[in-house]
Amino acid sequence: NAGVTQTPKFRILKIGQSMTLQCTQDMNHNYMYWYRQDPGMGLKLIYYSVGAGITDKGEVPNGYNVSRSTTEDFPLRLELAAPSQTSVYFCASSSRVGNEQFFGPGTRLTVL
């Protein structure tokens, strides 16, 4: 099993550009999450999903959108990138509520 995979690993965007961060898991987990990690700030939840077709906002959803058309995929869309979105983005999944999360390797995004 590959677990949770994320692409790309690194990306540099110009202000105002858009992009999609891809996340795929092969563990048949219903729960998937997107976090951003800023230095010294821990992990902040952007969006999460409890199953295909169901998504909900986390703590810092502004400037992002998600979709969940399949169990495996949970892409994160950035529209009109801003320097404040410079961060490391982690996708995670879990089999059920209260269980541990499995994390992808992260995407380091820089917006200039």
Add this chain to the structure above:
Amino acid sequence: AQKVTQAQTEISVVEKEDVTLDCVYETRDTTYYLFWYKQPPSGELVFLIRRNSFDEQNEISGRYSWNFQKSTSSFNFTITASQVVDSAVYFCALSEGGGSYIPTFGRGTSLIVHP
């Protein structure tokens, strides 16, 4: 609302020293889960332990041990005889029913183990 506090931003020790990483949480729920994750310099996040609120038994796994005390709302992590490979950022996390069991993470403690 849920909250996880890791008051130690950075800890520096010399190899073979014992070190304890503190985690204090806040919740009004009686059912909740606590976690520790490790983030080594390579950047990935690795699950270490999960504990539910009904199980206060301490746990030991090799050089790692965890002390869960509901009376003080703490879930502390001790590394015995630390090694350079233990150098990482360690995160404590809480998930509770009031928050739909979506985990909230502390800010992390950076542990530096010097040879």
